[in-house]
Amino acid sequence: MAETKPKPKLNKKAVEMAKQEPKVRAKNFKEVALGYTEAEAQEEASRCLTCPKPQCMTACPVEVPIPTFIKCIKEKKYAEGIAAIKTKNALPAVCGRVCPQEVQCQSKCVIGKMGDPISIGRLERFLADWERENGSQLPPKPTPTGKKVAVIGAGPAGLTVAADLIKQGHEVTEFEALHVGGGVLSYGIPEFRLPKAIVQNEVNYVQKLGVDLRLGNLIGRTHTIPELMKEGGYDAVFIGSGAGLPQFTGCPGENLGGIYSANEFLIRVNLMKGYLFPEYDTPIRIGKHVVVIGGGNVAMDCARCSMRLGSDVCLVYRRSRDELPARHEEIENAEEEGLVCKFLAAPVEFYGDERGWVKSMKAVCMELTEPDAKGRRGVKVIPDSEFTMEVDTVIIAIGQTPNPIIQRTTEGLQSDPRHGTITVNEVGKTSLDGVYAGGDVATGAATVISAMGAGKRAAKAMHEYLTNKK
Amino acid sequence: MVPHEKGERVPLTISGYDAKKGTVSFAFHEVGKTTKELGCYSEGQEILNVTGPLGNPSEIKKFGKVLCIGGSIMIAPLLLQVKAMKAAGNQVTTVLGARTKEAMIMEKEAKTLSDKVYVATDDGSYGNKGLDFLNDLLKKEKFDRCVVMGPVVMMRDVSAITKPFGIPTVVTLTPIMIDGMGMCGVCRVTVGGKMMFGCVDGPEFDGHQTNFEELILRQRTMLPEERLGSLLWETSGGCKCGGNKA
Numbered sequence A: 001m002a003e004t005k006p007k008p009k010l011n012k013k014a015v016e017m018a019k020q021e022p023k024v025r026a027k028n029f030k031e032v033a034l035g036y037t038e039a040e041a042q043e044e045a046s047r048c049l050t051c052p053k054p055q056c057m058t059a060c061p062v063e064v065p066i067p068t069f070i071k072c073i074k075e076k077k078y079a080e081g082i083a084a085i086k087t088k089n090a091l092p093a094v095c096g097r098v099c100p101q102e103v104q105c106q107s108k109c110v111i112g113k114m115g116d117p118i119s120i121g122r123l124e125r126f127l128a129d130w131e132r133e134n135g136s137q138l139p140p141k142p143t144p145t146g147k148k149v150a151v152i153g154a155g156p157a158g159l160t161v162a163a164d165l166i167k168q169g170h171e172v173t174e175f176e177a178l179h180v181g182g183g184v185l186s187y188g189i190p191e192f193r194l195p196k197a198i199v200q201n202e203v204n205y206v207q208k209l210g211v212d213l214r215l216g217n218l219i220g221r222t223h224t225i226p227e228l229m230k231e232g233g234y235d236a237v238f239i240g241s242g243a244g245l246p247q248f249t250g251c252p253g254e255n256l257g258g259i260y261s262a263n264e265f266l267i268r269v270n271l272m273k274g275y276l277f278p279e280y281d282t283p284i285r286i287g288k289h290v291v292v293i294g295g296g297n298v299a300m301d302c303a304r305c306s307m308r309l310g311s312d313v314c315l316v317y318r319r320s321r322d323e324l325p326a327r328h329e330e331i332e333n334a335e336e337e338g339l340v341c342k343f344l345a346a347p348v349e350f351y352g353d354e355r356g357w358v359k360s361m362k363a364v365c366m367e368l369t370e371p372d373a374k375g376r377r378g379v380k381v382i383p384d385s386e387f388t389m390e391v392d393t394v395i396i397a398i399g400q401t402p403n404p405i406i407q408r409t410t411e412g413l414q415s416d417p418r419h420g421t422i423t424v425n426e427v428g429k430t431s432l433d434g435v436y437a438g439g440d441v442a443t444g445a446a447t448v449i450s451a452m453g454a455g456k457r458a459a460k461a462m463h464e465y466l467t468n469k470k
Numbered sequence B: 001m002v003p004h005e006k007g008e009r010v011p012l013t014i015s016g017y018d019a020k021k022g023t024v025s026f027a028f029h030e031v032g033k034t035t036k037e038l039g040c041y042s043e044g045q046e047i048l049n050v051t052g053p054l055g056n057p058s059e060i061k062k063f064g065k066v067l068c069i070g071g072s073i074m075i076a077p078l079l080l081q082v083k084a085m086k087a088a089g090n091q092v093t094t095v096l097g098a099r100t101k102e103a104m105i106m107e108k109e110a111k112t113l114s115d116k117v118y119v120a121t122d123d124g125s126y127g128n129k130g131l132d133f134l135n136d137l138l139k140k141e142k143f144d145r146c147v148v149m150g151p152v153v154m155m156r157d158v159s160a161i162t163k164p165f166g167i168p169t170v171v172t173l174t175p176i177m178i179d180g181m182g183m184c185g186v187c188r189v190t191v192g193g194k195m196m197f198g199c200v201d202g203p204e205f206d207g208h209q210t211n212f213e214e215l216i217l218r219q220r221t222m223l224p225e226e227r228l229g230s231l232l233w234e235t236s237g238g239c240k241c242g243g244n245k246a
C-alpha cells in the first residue's frame, strides 16, 4: 500500500544536536552530546529521500539498512527501526556515537551534494537510546547446532562474532582478560563521549542472547588456543584481542614519573574511574601543564580528559592540522573546550626533577615533505629548531600495536613480525584450521565499525566452516 | 586481582596452590588501602575478579647448586620456587631476610624444603646482620644460579654481590602494575638498556642487567595518592569486618 504524498521541500540544513556548553562540559565527565529529542529526530528523518539505490549503505562497513530504519523513524515505528539496525549491527548505541560517519555513510548521502547530509549517526543513536529506555526485544531462539565456539576478547570485533554465531545456534563462550567487557569502548573511550552504562548495556544484550562471557581470562596465559580446541572441545576460535600495546617515543627520559602511555592514562581514568578517586581506589596524578603527544582519537581523548581533571593542555603533533587523524567532531569539541595545539613539532628528550618526576621537554620543529606516490606527506626535522617546554605531565598517544600474547603463545599462528598483526585472509581465516581473527589485532589500530565489519565477515566464514565440519 | 567494583587492580605473587581443591594462595603485607582492605575480608567473602596466572613461568630445571634468597613477605612465593628447584634435582641453599626477628616468617617451612638455610635481619636481632655475609659464603661455596625475591633494594644489593662472582641472578621485579597484560606500560623497566614490560616480559629478569634505581623511583610515583587513599580509608572507619583484626 504505497502512500502517495506530495514531495516534501528539501531542507538543506541538518537538525543540530544539543550539546553541553563548552565551559560547563570542560569541567565534567558527563556526556557532551545530548542526542535528538523525538521531534528533532522526526524532523531530521523527514529530510531523507529514501533513495531506491541508497549510496549510504554501500559506505557502511556492516551494511546497516539505513533508509529502512530512517523510514521507520518517520513512521514512528521505533521498535521496527531498531530491529532493522540490529539485523546488521549489534552495537548501534555505540556506533551512533563514535563512528566517523563523515567519511562513511554520510559521505555518500546524495543530499550531501546540495547541503548537509542526513545525520545518520544521530538517528541511529536516537533509535538505540529509545530502545534502551523502552526495553529491548530478543530475537527468537535458534535451534542448537551442537557446535562450540570460543571468542577471545569482548571488544567490538569479539562481541559481533559472538552475537552473530549465537544467533545461528552455535554455543559461544567469550573470554575477556579484563574484569569488564567492551574492549576499548570500556577502557579507552571516555565517559563523556561514550557513557559506560551504554557500553555495559550492549555487552548485556550479547549476554542475553546466550553468550557465556568469562571475564578475567587472559588467553595465552590462563588457557592457550590449542588447549581450548583440544581439551575445551571448541570447534572454532575467533581472536579479537585488539591493539592495546602502547608505543613509546624512545626519547631519553621517557621512564620518568608523570609520563604516561595513553593507555595507562585512559585505563586509570576510564576503566578504573580515577577521576572519582578517592571514592574509587585507583589514583591518577596529573599536573597543571600537560602535553599530549599525538593527533588521533586517542590523543584527543587524553587531552579532553586532562582538561576535565583541571589541567591546561597542549597537544603536540608532528604533522599539521589537515593531517590530524581524529574524528572532526572531536577536534572541534576539544578546541571549544580550550585545547591548544602545537603542530609540526615532536619531542626529543624529557628532563626530571630530583624525585624523578618530569619537569620539562625538549622538542624540535618539523616540516612536511612533498606528498609521496600515495599522496601521503612525510615529515622531516628542521635543523636547529629545538625548543623547551615546561611540563609536569606528558601523555604519549602515538599509537598502539596488537596485543602480542596470543601470537607468542600459539604455535603455528602466523603473524607479521614487524607490525605484530595476525595474518588473515579476506574472511579472517588465520594460518590455523578453525582459527579466525579480526579487528585491530589483524589490521592494527583502526575503528569500531571496521572491527565490527571484520567480525561480521569472520562470523559468516566460521558459520560455513562449522556447518561443513562433520 | 580486583577486590570490588570501586577497587584497584593489584598484582600479587602466587605463593601456593592446591590443584585438587582448586585453590591458590597469596601472601601480602597490609601496606596500602587495598591490601589493608583485603586483610579485612573474612573467610568466604567474595573478591570481584582474579585474573591469572599472568607473566612468564619461572625457569625451573636442574642447574646444580641454587641459592634462593627471599626477603620479607616475598619469602612465601620464594619457598614455592625452592620446592620446585629441589624437585628438579637441585641442591638448594635458602637465605631468609627480614627487618627484625619478629618479622621473620616461614623459617620452619624453609628448613624442611631446603638443604641449608641462613637467616639475616636488618637490625641483627636474629641471625646475620644484613646481607654482607653473602660475600663470605660465595667465596667459600660455588653456586650455579641465584634466585632473589624481595624488596627492590634487597634485590639490587644481592645482584651487586653476586655479579663479581659471575653467578646468573634472577630477580622478580615488582613495578606498579594495572592491567597486567601488556596494555598500559606502567610496569616498564629498563633491563640491559632496553624497555621491558614487567607484566608480560617478566616478572623475572637478569639482576645484573636491571636498572634498579629507575625502578625505585617509578615505584614511588603515586605514593602521595596511595597514602591519601589509605589514610582516608582508615579515618572513615577502615576495617568494617567486626574487629577480628588489630
Ligand SMILES: Cc1cc2nc3c(=O)[nH]c(=O)nc-3n(C[C@H](O)[C@H](O)[C@H](O)COP(=O)(O)OP(=O)(O)OC[C@H]3O[C@@H](n4cnc5c(N)ncnc54)[C@H](O)[C@@H]3O)c2cc1C
Pocket (backbone or CB within 6 Å): A098, A099, A100, A152, A153, A154, A155, A156, A157, A158, A175, A176, A177, A178, A181, A182, A183, A184, A185, A188, A189, A190, A217, A218, A219, A220, A240, A241, A242, A243, A244, A266, A297, A298, A299, A301, A327, A403, A405, A406, A438, A439, A440, A441, A445, A446, A447, A448, A449, A451
Ligand atoms: C582512546 C581511543 C579512542 C578511540 N576512538 C574511536 C572513535 O571515536 N571511533 C572509532 O571508530 N574508533 C575509535 N577507536 C578505535 C576503536 O576503539 C578500535 O578500533 C576498536 O575498539 C577495535 O575493536 P577490537 O574488538 O578489535 O579490539 P578492542 O576493542 O581492543 O578489544 C579487544 C579486547 O580483547 C581483550 N584481550 C586482549 N588480549 C586478550 C587475551 N589474550 N585474552 C582475552 N582477552 C584479551 C582486551 O582486554 C579487549 O577487551 C579509539 C581507540 C582508542 C584507544
Ligand code: FES
Pocket (backbone or CB within 6 Å): B176, B177, B178, B179, B180, B181, B182, B183, B184, B185, B186, B187, B188, B197, B198, B199, B200
Ligand atoms: S601492567 Fe600494564 S602493561 Fe604491565
